[in-house]
Amino acid sequence: MASLGKIARRTFLIGSAAVAGGVAFGFYAWRKPVDNPLLADLPQGSYTLNPYVIIDGDGVTLITPRSDVGQGAVSIQTHLLAEELDIDPQAVRTDFGPASGAYYNGKVAAEGMPFAAWDESFVSRSGRAASGPAGKFLGLNITGGSTTVPDMYDRLRAAGASARETLKQAAANRFALPRAELLTRNGTVILPDGDEVSYTDLAAEAALLDPVESALRAPEDWKWLGKPFLRTDIVAKSTGTFRYGGDLVLDNMIHATVITNPAMGGGVVSMDDAAARQMRGVEDIVPITDGFAVLADNTWRAMKAARALNIEWGDLDGHPATSDEMWEAHAAAFADDARDSRFADDGDVDNAPGNLFTAEYRAPFLHHAPLEPANATVLHTPEETQVWTATQVPIFVRDAVAAITGQDPEAVKVHNQPSGGSFGHRLDFLWVQQAAEIAVQVTGRPVRLTLSREQDMTHGYLRPMAIARGRGTTDAGQVRSLDLSIAAHSVTESQIGRTGLPAAGPDVAIVAAAWDAPYAIPDRRITGYRVPAGVGVSSWRSVGASHNGFFFETFLDELITQAGADPVEERLRLIHHAPSRNVLATVAEMASWTGPLGDGTGRGVAFTFAFGVPCAQIIEVSDTPAGIKLDKLWIAADVGRVLDPVNLESQLSGGALFGLGHAMHAQITFRDRAIQQNNYHEYEGMRLWQTPEIKVRALETLDTIRGAGEPGLPPAAPALANAIFAATGTRLREMPFSKTVTFA
Incomplete structure (x- = not known):
């Protein structure tokens, strides 16, 4: 360097x-x-x-x-x-x-390019290097x-x-x-x-x-x-003294909340606000895009009045109304005219020798659901507009607010705030736009908008649902071919489109951590299918790798089982990238991997390569009368250079636990084009008592430094699914796993 x-x-x-x-x-x-x-x-x-x-x-x-x-x-x-x-x-x-x-x-654009991080060819190195100038040119x-x-x-x-x-x-x-x-x-x-x-x-x-x-x-x-x-x-x-964006207090500040169409974009047919206007503390009720804002002297009174509004909502004709219809739309996307990408196409999967195995896997919509509700404070005057909010995209926020106020972007000042969680949620800014719409109606007075938990949960942009169909063969005790097709909404098309930036070409996120998995399988093909835009989707922690890790590594594990091979040894044989192989060997050594355990106890292994980081995990579970119990979790990853070993361990283990909790319990479903889960009691994560004992080891053999906020998540779900199979003989091909098994 x-x-x-x-x-x-x-x-x-x-x-x-x-x-x-x-x-x-x-x-x-x-x-x-x-x-x-x-x-x-x-x-x-x-x-x-x-x-x-x-x-x-x-x-x-x-x-x-x-x-x-x-x-x-x-x-x-x-x-x-x-x-x-x-x-x-x-x-x-x-x-x-x-x-x-x-x-x-200068690095983020590389994640959207079809160049595997482990590939050191001239073309790949040149492509990745172009991300720096792209980031500068686009002001990313x-x-x-x-x-x-x-x-x-x-x-x-x-x-x-x-x-x-x-x-x-x-x-x-x-x-x-x-x-x-x-x-x-x-x-x-x-x-x-x-x-x-x-x-x-x-x-x-x-x-x-x-x-x-x-x-x-x-x-x-x-x-x-x-x-x-x-x-x-x-x-x-x-x-408890840390100050988040939602803690901001300004002089003469008015509090607001919003209520908008549960079918996002459906609009309003009629509204009766007579009862709400009579409620204590309510100062005004004003229209915003797709709904209304209630202004009051504190947040609670604004939220209470919002629930008193009598609104008839419009509908979104032509869009799938239920989760079942959305699954049907995804299944229909497996057609040549919906093909989005085929970045990996090695050998001849259609004529590969060996015993054939096929399977289908599903992953549901997921919400980010950070603990701090979405909030923004906006002060608009004819001369300038000031915005206080937690955002991961301050320039996009600035330009979006300027479009609402009609001011030059340079007249909009964004004061970024610390966030009480995101997981990708703060890459969007719908609530900031809503706060700006309110602020221009009360010029000269700061407006603090806070979404209710229910409003935030039912109106966020989601992690896409996805279906994967696998077809592969095994021969002579080895995996011979792997053909995986994945259908999902395009995060790039949906999310980047909301920023106003161009989003042309195939979406790497649809097949991330599948097409670039560093396995030397003789006949291999990974195809991405783009489901037509419908529900708005967004980057969720580890983006496409969050479901593709489950798809690829669970399907690979099923092929290895059919071949009669050891899950660790066969992966080690197939991996062609030395640091990745070292990571997998390390986690096997940490767990003292010896193969099947028996007596209702099982171990599952998974390896993913996401965001340039090879990460391997082994989970040990036991089948108890109360359900599946997660006992131990081992994590190994290579980030090239460890700068903060304490935080690195927290990020890798936290990512794994985040992935496990969602794989076990979480899903977002639709009825009448509206999200059904409106709070944490209906969108459950991992409980403290379900948390396994965790050991983490970070390696430093990569020749480039990498981040660790997301790579710990993708291997978690497949490792757990593979462990449950080892313990019970039950294969899990759909998340959340609680649809099939009970967790202690």
């Missing part, structure tokens, strides 16, 4: 501009630098050089542009900057920064795809290193000393005689200098990275 000092000057560009009172440092590694977004609203008493570090008289503010939805994004970005800046990460302020293309994500200031660490790893460290060395140069100039003789420690420059000069004292002088390039510190010299450390948000979250 190139160090900062080795990057050509023409590609390492740091702009410099001085304004009254402080300094900001940043790094930009593309050929043409962008404008510094901090200049537009820089407080008096601050200087800026570029987008990531601000120093003023009160200390240091680090700009951490990737959204924090509970995955620790702010903490790791802070540590990346602080490691090189040489400042205590627990002692700085952080800010998400403005909605700006300067904070583009996006948090998603487990890309925060891969995208920010070099950029933030380089920003911190340049800031540190420029501050040292300012001190060197002031005291007429060579910069090489100066050191830094905890926010100060140390002179040869031991005297210390604070960064805040040097800020104004540093802002007048050309930024100084510096090589990045070697991992063996890291103070925080790579070692267990305390996340910067953990104390506040553990003591």
Whole structure:
């Protein structure tokens, strides 16, 4: 990996501009630098050089542009900057920064490209490399795809290193000393005689200098990275003092909630609000797209009044009305005219030798259902509109609000907030648009919109339902061929379409973690079928891999069973990617895999390659009189470089538990074009007593750093399904598994 000092000057560009009172440092590694977004609203008493570090008289503010939805994004970005800046990460302020293309994500676009992360051919490497310029050109200031660490790893460290060395140069100039003789420690420059000069004292002088390039510190010299450390948000979250977007309070704020058509987009036939207007605290009831907003002096009174509205809703003719009809539409998509992709087509699956086996698998719609209800606060004036909300796509939010207010996008200021969960929900922003529609009707007064749990659950964009049909053969104790066809709605078509960006070509998400599974099966074909748009769908934690891991690894396990082979040994034989094989061998060693256990106890194994991370899991279950009990879970994954071992373990185990809970219990169903599950009592996850003992091991053999927020999820469902088969002889081919078995 190139160090900062080795990057050509023409590609390492740091702009410099001085304004009254402080300094900001940043790094930009593309050929043409962008404008510094901090200049537009820089407080008096601050200087800026570029987008990531601000120093003023009160200390240091680090700009951490990737959204924090509970995955620790702010903490790791802070540590990346602080490691090189040489400042205590627990002692700085952080800010998400403005909605700006300067904070583009140079990695996220690669997830939508048909180039397997393990493929090092020239074509694949070139295709993946194009994602950086694509992210910049499109201004993709996006948090998603487990890309925060891969995208920010070099950029933030380089920003911190340049800031540190420029501050040292300012001190060197002031005291007429060579910069090489100066050191830094905890926010100060140390002179040869031991005297210390604070960064805040040097800020104004540093802002007048050309930024100084510096090589990045070697991992063996890291103070925080790579070692267990305390996340910067953990104390506040553990003591109940952490402030989320929904905690925001502004002067003269009015509270709002909305009620919209249960069949999203069906509109309104009539409405009687007489009873609601008489209720205590209600100030107004105003129309919004597809429904109405109730404004009151607090959220509870607004929600109570919303339930008192007497509304006749419109209908959506021509759309499937029930889950059964939607399954029929998916089954009908297995036709040549609905084929979306065939990225993997090796050998001749139609004429492969051996014993034939076929099966069909199903995965239902799922909701994100984060704990913090969707909320947004909007203050609209003729001059500008300010938005406070937790979002993973601040530029899309800015532009969507501008379209509602009729203002120039630059007149819309998005103040990103920490989120109490997302799982992909905050990649959408319907409630922000609703808050903006309300705000333009009460100009000059901040509106805080909070959705009720029922409104949020029944009006979110969902993880697609999907059907997979597998056809394969086994011969001489080995898997010989595998032909998997997957039908699902297109997340790209639905979600990207809502942002206004183009969404042309096949959707990789439909077949993700299936077409690019690193198995050298002689005859292999993976086909994606696009179900015509109907229900709005969205990215759900691990996107297409969330159901395709189940489809592929359960079908493969059934083929291995037919072949009479060992589930671990046959996978090890088939995997052609060395780091992936090492991950699977590691998890087998962790679990002391020896084959069948017997006596009502079973182990299941699954391996997936998602978001560039090979991850393998083994689950041990027991068949008890009370139902299936999850006893133990072993997880191994390779992320290339471990920066925060504590949080990495939490992300991998948390992803697995999230996947297990949904596979066991959760589904979204439709009747009369409306979602039936409206709260957690009808959308159950894993219970504490159902949680298995978990052991995690992270490997570091990949030659590129990867994120861990999503890769722990895809292997969980198939590992559990395979374990239940090993314990009971019952094959599970449809989620949730509770439709077939009982869990203790």
